[in-house]
Amino acid sequence: MTDRKTKLAVWKFASCDGCQLSLLDCEDELLAVAGAVEIAFFPEATRAKVRGPYDISLVEGSITTEHDAERIKTIRKQSKFLVTIGACATAGGIQALRNYANVDDYISIVYATPAYIDTLSKSTPIADHVFVDYALRGCPVNKYQLVEVLNAYLHARKPNIASYSVCVECKRRGVSCVMVAHGTPCLGPVTQAGCGALCPAYNRGCYGCFGPMETPNTAALSAQWQEMGQTEPELVRAFRGFNAYAEAFRKESEAHEHADH
Amino acid sequence: MSTQTIKVDYLARVEGEGGLFVKIKDDWVTDVKLKIFEPPRFFEGFLRGRSFTEAPDITARICGICPIAYQMSSVHAMEQAIGVKVDGQLRALRRLIYCGEWIESHVLHVYMLHAPDFLGYPDAIAMAADYPEVVKNGLRLKKIGNHLVTVVGGREIHPINVRVGGFYRVPTKRELQVLVDDLKWGRDTSIEMVRFTAGLPFPEFERDYEYVALRHPDEYPYNEGRLVSNKGLDIDISAFDQTFVEEHVEHSTALQSMIRERNAYFVGPLARYNLNYDKLPPIVQQVAREVGVDGPVNNPFKSIIVRSLETLFAYDEALRIIEAYEPPEKPSVAIEPRAGTGYGCTEAPRGILYHRYTIDDEGIILDAHIAPPTAQNQRTIEHDLRYFVQEALDLPKDQLTWQCEQAIRNYDPCISCSVHSLRLEIERE
Structure with a gap:
């Protein structure tokens, strides 16, 4: 590693914002994290934007539109290490219940003018579209596990996260x-x-x-x-x-x- | 003839995905769109066929910032549908967990999302370099709110302890008592928060709004009350659908709300405060007088002061509830499904959140309808921008764009909620 700070980006797809909020909920660690990495793209927290490429991208949310299916590919190209955070990004989320139904029925339940709505018939995890370096589970993620993933990346080691029950x-x-x-x-x-x-x-x-x-x-x-x-x-x-x-x-x-x- | 557009493709420091588009022709604002492109998730679709007991956990996932609001509106609606009333200490505990959510959400918005606009920083982290104590206090105030939600609810985001009928487990007296010192610090510090926000520079901007909020005979509203406005509205929450209409517009995946045969209305801290000032405890009224906002506040930029006053209220209310707390014998009342329709409307940090469910004899959801606060405010935000930009046309574009963003953030918009959204575009012609 050089003395250049690690560039962190946080991206959102279909989700509730809760997993990226976990980062802001690290009240005790937030300023330390902000000191250890350069927060290059994190619209929920800052209007400042730094262009890619990024060292680490945290991706929240699932893919539910054509546009998002393209957007994740662009993000992958700009990201050295891509981590999905939470059940939406990792498994499609609660909105993947549409995968067992006819999404057109859902659109007409919610919206008066279905023609305005652009959506895919399935909600799919990020890994169905691009290679994912690490998948962090949870609805929401555990914020200490999130800090552990960042910490492990900064020290070039594997995150210490259990896969038992x-x-x-x-x-x-x-x-x-x-x-x-x-x-x-x-x-x-x-x-x-x-x-x-x-x-x-x-x-x-x-x-x-x-x-x-x-x-x-x-x-x-x-x-x-x-x-x-x-x-x-x-x-x-x-x-x-x-x-x-x-x-x-x-x-x-x-x-x-x-x-x- | 000149045309100019102001565009913000992806609004920052709001929860969710949205943008803004403003079109100006010959020095007149001709079009304003608060674009909401957060992908739809169809909660009202997949709630059909689920059990009535699942609604609080499922609808919490609409929003990671205000899951308690979704849990509260859904449990109240379901309890009404099955004819059950939750009272006494269980009701008090629901108010207590709501206090935690208001604190966490308001403090997040005041310090991390909104204050940087007033002081000219891109974010709270940059602001922390010049205002280290202010930001540190903000983080601690927020942490205490989160901790309160965690103690009562199990975790701060998507708490697991709320259920139709009450809770799975209620806290012991001691589990709440240990919070008292922190809450007292929070109450004192939120007075500082009010003074800090009242000292920020505010643009001159007032409009004649119709404010809508819950009103309860005995208390500042959280979970119960009638829906009232400053223009004569006074209805039972079950009349929501007859009173408000939703419109589906092309530029938004959130449905925009209006009062039937009238127009846009305003929900959230400013509405609650202006309609329920008399229900605030003396400590809050005294601080409000000190900073000169004890009358109706009609400048939406000053919502940051009102959010701070509500934070003070939530700290004070939490202390009052804990003081009087005796653990109830049972963590919940018995619930049996029966066919019916129920309504729930509670005061989310951003304003009234309405749920309506129809369930069958087995408790299976046949129909669900949810009206979140940001969708209700969307049209008011657009109207604000139309007036605001018109008065501020001489500003350099960068500054105007930033001030438009700030004007949107007055509403603490939660786009994830409203789609169960923001980008700024200004076009000059």
Whole structure:
């Protein structure tokens, strides 16, 4: 590395702004981050703009328009290291529920003049369009994991982020299993850690914000849920949440949609 | 004949994607468009077929800055649909978490998005070089608001603890007590925030607006009240759809709202403040008098002062709620689905956020409708710009463009919300 500061850019596609807000929510670290990198493009925070190329691009949001499908390619060309932040960028987000429906129906529900609306039939993750160097999960991302990714990049090492399940975090936090102890359906056994087992700690089942863990056994979990009395439509809805289009959750939801009972 | 356009392709320091287009012909502003090109996400489409219990978590994802507002409007609507009332300490806890969101959102806007305009900086980080204490205090004020949301809600963005009927788990008395010292610091410091913002230079700009906000008989509004205006509107929230109309215009993926047979209206801190000043506690009224904004405020640039006063109010209200807090026996009331329609309207940091749902006997959503505050303000913002640019035509283009952006940021527009958007273009002919 030279003494030139790392140039950071933050980009937005279809999303709620929450993941990039996580960067501004690093109240204790923000001025330190701003000291360590050059914030070259971050419209939510600054009207100043520095031209590319950029060393690191954080990309929030999913691809839902033709224009955005082109824009991400331009961003990729200008970026040395591209990180997707959050469930929208990494898996298509909650708006990927359109992928299971006819988007024209949705347009006519919301808009009086459908001709004004330009949209693709599917909401897709960034990695379906360009090569992604690192994918940070979460709806929203965990801000400490976000700082860890930046820190790892600045020190040329791999981010220390686990791909095991929420169950591990529950055990570590000393939370009793909400499925075993209270009979509450929980996606924790198939969901990647990162939130700190937040929902079980608040007496509710995990709803899958961080998407599928590495090699999840979704079928076994579904069987367990069914033993607890959950119906097929409930299973479909559970897997079709904020990571509905992540492969493992998509396949499991489809298995229950087409099941005959 | 000369034509000039002012264009901002991608507005900065707003939440979401939008731009501005202004067309000037022979020294007259002939067209103003607040362009909203945030891609549509179709929440009202995919909410159909989901369970009524899922609405608070799903609609929170419309906006990462004000998820509590979406959770509150949706739980109130669903509770009305199934005939359940949440009262006592559970109601107080909902107010408490809303206090946290107002603090976090207002402080973010005042210090990081809006104040740099008044002082001529591109952003708060550049501003921090010259105003280190101001920015540091701002960051701490924001952090305390976020912490309050985290303690009650589990995390600051998309909290997990809010549900139809109440909460999954309620905080212990001690979990809230430990916040008191920070909240007291925040209350004191937000008085400084009011004084700081009141000392900023303000353009002379006033218009005759119709302000719309909730009004409650006993309190400054968060979750409940009637919808009132300074021009005679006084309705139950269930009359929202008969009173306001939405229009779909070509340059916006957000639907623009109007009062039926009248025109644009104004929601947000200025509207709340002008309509509910008498409900503010003495500490807020006293500081307002000190800085000379105790009467109606009709200059939208001064919304930054009102946001600071509401931050002071939210700190004070949070302390009052914690003082009186006794953990309720149960974290939520029992909920059973039944067919019906319910309405929710609460005061998001940016103004009234309206939800309407129709559900069936199983609690499955048949129809959903959401009117976010920025979409309701979009037409008022365009009108502001039309007047503002007309008066400021002699300014150099760079400066005029920046001031137009500042005028838009008066509304703290949340474009992600309004599309469930900004770019500036000025064209001179």
